[in-house]
Amino acid sequence: MIEVHELTKRYGDTLAVDRLSFQVPQGVVTGFLGPNGAGKSTTMRMMLDLDRPTAGSVTIDGKHYNELREPLKHIGALLEAKAVHPGRSAYNHLLWLAQSNRIPTGRVDEVLGAVGLREVAKRRSGGFSLGMGQRLGIAAALLGDPSVLLFDEPVNGLDPEGILWIRNMMKSLADQGRTVFVSSHLMSEMAVTADHLVVIGQGRLLANLSMNDFIDQNSHSFVRVRSPEPEALLDALATAGLTARPATEAAHAGAYEVRDADPAVIGDLAQARGIALHELSPQRASLEEAFMRMTADSVTYRTGGDQAPVAAPEAPGPAPAPARSGWGADWKKES
Amino acid sequence: MANTGAVLLSEWTKVRTVRSTVITLLITFVVTVGLGAGICAIQSAQWHTFSASTRATFDPTSTSFSGISLGQLSLIVFAVLVVGNEYSTGMIRATLAAVPRRRTLLLSKAAVVLGLVLPVALVTSFTSFFLGQALLGDHGTSIGAPHVLRAVLAMAVYMTLLALISLGVSFMLRKPVASLGLLMPFFFLISPILGAVPKVKTVAHYFPDNAGQEMVRVIAEKNPPFGPLEGFFVCLAWAAACLLGGYLLLRQRDA
Numbered sequence: 001m002i003e004v005h006e007l008t009k010r011y012g013d014t015l016a017v018d019r020l021s022f023q024v025p026q027g028v029v030t031g032f033l034g035p036n037g038a039g040k041s042t043t044m045r046m047m048l049d050l051d052r053p054t055a056g057s058v059t060i061d062g063k064h065y066n067e068l069r070e071p072l073k074h075i076g077a078l079l080e081a082k083a084v085h086p087g088r089s090a091y092n093h094l095l096w097l098a099q100s101n102r103i104p105t106g107r108v109d110e111v112l113g114a115v116g117l118r119e120v121a122k123r124r125s126g127g128f129s130l131g132m133g134q135r136l137g138i139a140a141a142l143l144g145d146p147s148v149l150l151f152d153e154p155v156n157g158l159d160p161e162g163i164l165w166i167r168n169m170m171k172s173l174a175d176q177g178r179t180v181f182v183s184s185h186l187m188s189e190m191a192v193t194a195d196h197l198v199v200i201g202q203g204r205l206l207a208n209l210s211m212n213d214f215i216d217q218n219s220h221s222f223v224r225v226r227s228p229e230p231e232a233l234l235d236a237l238a239t240a241g242l243t244a245r246p247a248t249e250a251a252h253a254g255a256y257e258v259r260d261a262d263p264a265v266i267g268d269l270a271q272a273r274g275i276a277l278h279e280l281s282p283q284r285a286s287l288e289e290a291f292m293r294m295t296a297d298s299v300t301y302r303t304g305g306d307q308a309p310v311a312a313p314e315a316p317g318p319a320p321a322p323a324r325s326g327w328g329a330d331w332k333k334e335s
Numbered sequence: 336m337a338n339t340g341a342v343l344l345s346e347w348t349k350v351r352t353v354r355s356t357v358i359t360l361l362i363t364f365v366v367t368v369g370l371g372a373g374i375c376a377i378q379s380a381q382w383h384t385f386s387a388s389t390r391a392t393f394d395p396t397s398t399s400f401s402g403i404s405l406g407q408l409s410l411i412v413f414a415v416l417v418v419g420n421e422y423s424t425g426m427i428r429a430t431l432a433a434v435p436r437r438r439t440l441l442l443s444k445a446a447v448v449l450g451l452v453l454p455v456a457l458v459t460s461f462t463s464f465f466l467g468q469a470l471l472g473d474h475g476t477s478i479g480a481p482h483v484l485r486a487v488l489a490m491a492v493y494m495t496l497l498a499l500i501s502l503g504v505s506f507m508l509r510k511p512v513a514s515l516g517l518l519m520p521f522f523f524l525i526s527p528i529l530g531a532v533p534k535v536k537t538v539a540h541y542f543p544d545n546a547g548q549e550m551v552r553v554i555a556e557k558n559p560p561f562g563p564l565e566g567f568f569v570c571l572a573w574a575a576a577c578l579l580g581g582y583l584l585l586r587q588r589d590a
Contacts, residue, residue: 048432051589066435069338077432083425085353092352100345100433102338140429 001026002047002148002181006056009042009203016042018203019056024148024181024196029174031194031211032183035295039203040183041079044152048077060148070101076141077150082133086126090117090136093125094143103144111139115169131162138169149173151182155189167193187291201295218290223263226255226279227270236273237266255279342434342443350417350447359413360451363494364459367406368466374401375467375475382474394554395476396486399467400460403490404523407497407544411518414448414501419511427509428590437586441506445578448498456494460487476553482563486551489563493547496570497522500543503577507584543573 002024009017017039024030034040045051047058049065057064060074068074084093094108112118115135120128125136134154141149151170155163170193174180184190190197190211197214199207207214224247227233237244237258242265244256258266263282270277350356378398385393421427434440464487468475478484505514522544530539539545540560549559549566561569 045428045589048428049435050428050431052587068435071435072433075432079428079432080425083429085349085420085424085426087353087355088349089352092348096345096348096352097429097433099348100342100430102341 001061002179003059003062004043004047004056005058007043007046007053007058008055009039009046009051010054016203017046017053020200020203020205021056022198022205022208024179024198026147026179027174027177028195029170029180029182029193030196030198031190032181032198032200033187033190033291034183034185034200034206036185038185038200038295040185040200041152042203043200044077044079044150044181044183047150048075048079070103070144072097072101072103072144072146074144074146075148075150076144076146077152078134078137078141078154079150079152080137082125082128082130082137084125084133084136087124089122090125090128090139091121093136094139097140097143101144107143107145111142114142115139130157131159131165134158134162134166138166146178148179149181151180153183153185155184155186163189187288188286191287199291199294206294214290215287218285218287218294220259221282221284222257222259223261223266224252224255224257224279224281224283225266225270225277226252227275227277229275230254230256232273232275233270233277236269236275240265240269242266257283339439339443342439343446345433346440346443346447347450350451353416353420355416355420356413356451359409359416360455362409363406363413364455364462366409367400367402367459368463370402370405371399371463372402372466372470375399375470379471379474392554392556393474394552395468395471395474396464396483396553397548397551398471399464399475400490400551402463403494403547404527404544406459407494407522408519410452410494410498411501411522412515414452414498415505415511415514415518417444417448417502418505419509419514422509423511431590438582441578441582441585445499445502448502449495452498453491453495456491457488459494460490463490480553482553485563486553489550489567492567493550493570496574497543497547499574500570500577503574503579503581506581507577541569543570546570546573 004020004022007017007020008015020039020043032040032043042051046053047060047065060068065071065075084090090112091108094111095105097103098105098108109118109121112121115138117132117135117139120132125133128136138151138154141151151166154166154170158166170180170182174195182193194211196210197207198205209217225233225244234244234256242258242261244258247253247255247257263280267277267280375398378393382390421430430440431437464478468477476483478487501514501518504518505511508514508517526539526542526544529535530542530545532539537560546566546569549561550563550570552559552563555562
């Protein structure tokens, strides 16, 4: 069980993490979601005692990280791909890690097998692809057979095959009863892997709820209607107390969207008035949009402005390696 | 500390599984012994041109160690890379996640450097000495002569302390480029130059390389700033200060 309590990290004038408190539930995949620069990586590094919090604390099974005698047996973490010496083989990289925490050396071969790197175990890791580097990082995280796993943006820059592999790996780890805490800036990625969500923006907690609750609360449903007699239809909807607004997407020009309505009610209404309908389809807003809306609010709130920043929804699926920029890049030490 | 042994073993594995360890230490040995031998051969050949006072203060033991002026650069690279490599690759985060206790980590790294460099340094200093004396011929000395064995051992101790100084600096500056950018010019250029400037000279005596030269002296110069034992303590103080500085920064800084 990871407990984050009033965690705060300040870099000069910038609050990267602002009084963040949440608990990571056990035995499920928890998505740690936020736009780039929201403070996800900083939070994860503070969980591992790599960065010193300005205030607040993180406890793992009730203990501070540096009180864990052999931490790799409690928590395994994948922070960044290929954080290994390029001249050292995958086997030797895992060997020193195992030795430092008194993990039996036989475990090295086991985890290499589990991530499919046994054939290249003796090869210099400098020649590894990003996907292989990521697998090695996961092997390192699994080494101590920990009950808690942290993954920081594990699918970044991976090809579709690699993404699928990581997804399945995370699910199977949770199925084994482990706690998986995985950060991402892509809602679409979390939608297919996470059971629980912790959403942050500008270092602040925006939401901490189950995936189902998030979907219920944030993906409002609406009915798209299209008619050759739009005025008559709008009139009919208005008398029934339903408000319709023109569809915003170009592909649906001329159609109307009725929020939180039952398609059957609209159909009956049209039939009663003899209005022809060319389309009547129930829709759900995408989770990506809900996430955008949620984090956009936090930005507005923080800056005190009234502009609603509208970001183009990111295409779901494999994400291009994001260019880290802005203030969020400060803590990401160049190497 | 129950897990110090585990961390020591792990740090030893790290050092042993990269090529740079063997390469840098081998270069240290070859350059120190080779250059020392060359200088001894030249001195021996030039003996007839030396004045009586030069001959009187000629120290065959420290002359055979002349190669360290260049050989130490490779030793510095070795020690800097022991920690600098971790910072340049990002591996330091894996290390600190595995070993969150900074003191245990730093002391284990220092112990591994000490345990590896001392034997290499002993082999280097004894080889330099015997080869140098052989080339100096009649002008050489023997290991049984007064203070000579102490000087040969002091040479190995100096090399070990130099490696620990470099390790401490590397913990402080993190990036190998920064550490090497400071240490290389310091030991190769700045210290020898300042040592020649009249007023700064007094301060320069307390630089680790100059103190090291006092450690390995058998025949004292006129008005030496301090003796071999003091030289040892000066070097020891440098190593302790650099490692302490490294520890304080490691403890306080974000990784």
